[in-house]
Amino acid sequence: MIDSKYAWQGQANGDKETIQVVADATGLPAELAALLVNQGIKSADAAQRWLNPQAEDLHTPDALHDVDRAVERIMAAVEAGEKITVYGDYDADGITATTLMYEALETLGAQVDYYVPDRFTDGYGPNQAVYQRLIEGGTQLIVTVDNGVAGLAAIEYAKEQGVDVVITDHHALPEQLPPAVAIVHPQYPGSEYPFADLSGVGVAFEVAWALLGEFPVEMLDLVAIGELADLVSLAGENHALVALGLQQLRQGSRPGLHALLKLAGVKEATLTGTDVGFQLAPRLNALGRIEQAGPGVVLLSTFDEEEAERLAKEVDQTNEERKQLVEQITKEALAMAANQQVPALVLVGHGWHQGVLGIVAAHVVQATGKPTIVASANEGETIAKGSGRSVDGLDLFAALDQHRDLMTAFGGHAMACGMSFELTAAAPLQAALNEEVTAQGFNQQQKPPLKITLTLAPDRLTQDLYTQIQRLAPFGPGNEEPQIELDVKGPVATQVMGKDKSHLKLKVGQPPLDVVAFGKASLAPALAEAEEVKLVGTLSLNEWRGKTSCQLMLTDVAATGVTVLDQRTARLLPPMFEPAAVYLAFDERLRNNINGHANGPVVGPKDLTADLVANQELVVVDCPPIISQLTTSLAKCAAASSIRLLCYFNQAPLTGMPAYQAFANLYRLLGQNPNININQQVNPISNYLRLPADQLIFMINVFFEAGFVTIKDGVLNLVPQAQRRDLKETTSYRRRQAQLEVERALVHSSHPDLVAWVKRLVGAR
Incomplete structure (x- = not known):
């Protein structure tokens, strides 16, 4: 039996007339049209705009808070020849935002440089020591991208030095904002900007649009990467931004991206949001996790093909190193978690690479279903740095926020957080987290929901259906990729694959449809013996030796029948x-x-x-x-x-159970031959009686237990006039009978x- 990981749910029933209107206007199947209606897209015109987004559908930057002040200050710096430094972040959103703002300012003729913080020495956001170095190096204006609102001390320092800071950010606003000359933020209180969920590169794009005075279509490829990497909502404006950005990415205009996609085995002409999310974004994120993220900006902005190829290889190698670290640390963390009967996990290692702890925590959550903190202290250090990941239905930030006294640093949101704490605080932190998780009513046994869009037979999964589904792309939070359920009778053909044999391929239906299940090789025996299998996944295309076929990428599985x-x-x-x-x-x-x-x-x-x-x-x-x-x-x-x-x-x-006649023959032999030395006579007697030696010894033990014989100093004799007893009632007989039964069944x-x-x-x- 295989129990599903999720609670499968059919999609909500929308108004049938509205769904039909959208279906007729778009040519979509009713089930896919219903997805649009459930998102509030309820007219033919709105559906067409969703399926075919244009630049005109985007919100102009003038409604963003302080965008006019930001443009005014930046343009003044450009005209005065002031040195501007773009201060970014080390993840894919921050790298793309840094590149975008740097290119926009270069286009304006600014004297501009950029700085991407080091995760391990600078930390996230404005760092006062770095600001001091930049200012001492001649920086006269700092423009932040994907950070800034939490940098009170550093920005106060810059102001004291007579250096202005323009903030462009999307992270949660603190109670006390820094004294920046402008704070461009889509969620600023009182702001009239109609879409609050832009990522860091999305905000930077809007500012660049305002600075350049025209729509910078050539920068949309960077926007698509950063937004998909940061997992922001792909409803509303982000849907159009990413869709247009993917179109730009398919043009292959950036040599660095072209080289990186080639190494990843992705064809630019057919590139999808999934390719960006699973191929491009992890490679760019690996830079900041393992080394220094600055080369990522060079990779994205260079037009030197040789430099692009060299940097792409370095980035790809860094990502391979990242994967190996994650694999090893995850294995150690799961072993640590194995015997812990607690509702949440605090796993502290020593010498684990601190740049990948968030990924490891996510893997532990996936394996255990428990909210998890994974932390590590380097040799000789008493403070551990960690990352936490949560599960649906549990606010991890709220659970930890009231226990800041146990941590030396803390920040994050409901599903993820980062922190530092003294090693001695690990146990109290574990206890506090257990209490808070229980207080929130978290039930580990409660499965997270999974919405099923279509239930089909395998032969209904065609390339035409794939094309229709892709019209709704790009997919992500707020615009989930349609999940398709397949019901399969009987066992399925299984094939373990991958260099480490950790992945699984199934063949179901006629003609056979491939189902690919990453990391699910352990399910092969159960699926091979299952009586009924239900599979849920997303539809994709596979190209092999010039042929294109459909395949299902497994999301969840349930099967009946004991394995x-x-x-x-x-x-x-x-x-x-x-x-x-x-x-x-x-x-x-x-x-x-x-x-x-x-x-x-x-x-x-x-x-x-x-x-x-x-x-x-x-x-x-x-x-x-x-x-x-x-x-x-x-x-x-x-x-x-x-x-x-x-x-x-x-x-x-054992060689079996002696027959009743064998017992009688032994009894007669003992009666005829007193004083038998059993240490010396076992083999001759077993040969004479034609019995295996183990049966002879067993029979003697039974006689002894029944009181039929005596054994003194290894000499065996019958007991005269011994009391009659059923030999089958002796412990020796029952024990041998039980062992033979075990052997027959199991050996x-x-x-x-x-x-x-x-x-x-x-x-x-």
Whole structure:
């Protein structure tokens, strides 16, 4: 069984007449037209403007707060030949915003330079020490992009030095604003700007538009990258900005982007928002996470093709380094989280690269479903720096905001935050976060919603449907990509792929449709045995050897039917305990040995409960002494996601149970031959009786327990006139009978018989 990660929901029913009007006007299927209607696009004219955005649909910059003052001060600096420094940020939004503003000022003939802060030495936003260096270097005007409103101290310092600062920003406004000559912000109180969710590069674009006096279409490619990277809403104005920016990106006018897209294997002519979000943006973000982000501005602005290719290779290599760091740290963080029975996680490592902790936290959240803080302190330091990521329904900023006394620095929003804290504060921070998460009523078992747009058979996923869906692009927050549900009867064909064998490809339907599931290779056995499979994903195209075909990119999956993995072994090895699971060990000594080394709880049969294994893999580590212990345990596992059978058996298999006649023959032999030295005579007697030696020793033990024989100093004799007793009632007989039953079921059984037997015990679903 595979339980879905999300709670699947059909989309809201809109007004059927309105949906039909939009469908007729656009040629969209009714289900896709309903997506527009649900976003408030309820007329033929509005739908056409959404599907075919024009520059005229964008809001002009004159409604932005202080834009006139910003333009006035910047133009005065240009005319006076003052040195202007564009002060940016180290993420993709900040890099593109810096490039855009720098190019706009260069176009105006300004004496302009730029500065991109270093994440590790400068931190985010205005840094007073950096401002001092810039001013001492001759800067007479600072223009911030994608930062500034939180830089009170640095901007006060600049003002004291007689240097003006123009802020262009989109981040949350603090109670006390810095004394800048202008603050251009789409959410400024009292502002009449009609769209509040511009990213940093979006605000910079509006200011550049005002400065240049004409619509800077050539800069829209930068806007698309920054907005998609910053995950701002793609409703309203951003939808048009990004759509127009993607058109500009497809022109390939920037050598640096051209070279980077080529390395990423993306064709510019067919580039999509997904390509930007998953290929371009991570590479640009990697610069600020691993090294210094300044070269990103050079990459985006250079027209030297050799320099562009060189920088693109450096950026690509930095991204590969970033991925390796994330993979290693995520593995360590998940191992740390494995046995923590808490509603939220505070994971503190030592020497973890602090530039990737936010990505690691996101991976831990995805794997555990728990809000997570991942932090690290470098060698010799007592303060850890960390990043937190939340889940739907939990405000992480609110949970931590009232515990600032536990942190030396803190900031963020509902879904993500950054902080620093003394290592000694880790435990109190964990306790405080647990309390706040509980107080907010967060339920880890409650699945986040996933809206299903279409439910189709695999053969309905065509290139025509893909073309219609792409008319609604670009996709992102506020304009989610349509999710398509496929219902598949019977098992599906599975293929593990990728250099690390972590990804999965499924083939469903006729003709076969490929379903690609990144990072889901572990689901292959369950899907191969499933009785019914339901898949949800987004439709994409795959080009291979000149042929184009549709494929579904998996978002979620649910499957019925118990999954039994036969991995019986005569030797237990550490990798067997790496997967997250509940580990059932019958032998107490073995249980103690593996406890603490397994990635999950290690329990005996008495501690195994249905709740513990619900939606978890159960690993049967060893064979039980009696088969009923296993059958009773398996009866609790109807809700387990899968059952993996190691069934470690640490003794030689028995040769069977002696027949009644064999006992009679041994009894007669003992009566005829008193004083048998069993240490010396076992093999001759077993040969004479034609019995395996283990059966002979067993029979002697049964006779001894029944009081039929005595053994003194290794000498065996019958007891005269011994009391009659049923040999089958002896402990030795019952123990051997139980072991033989275990061996038949778990050691000697064929793979199909074992799997079928376990499924019957669990109760196939």
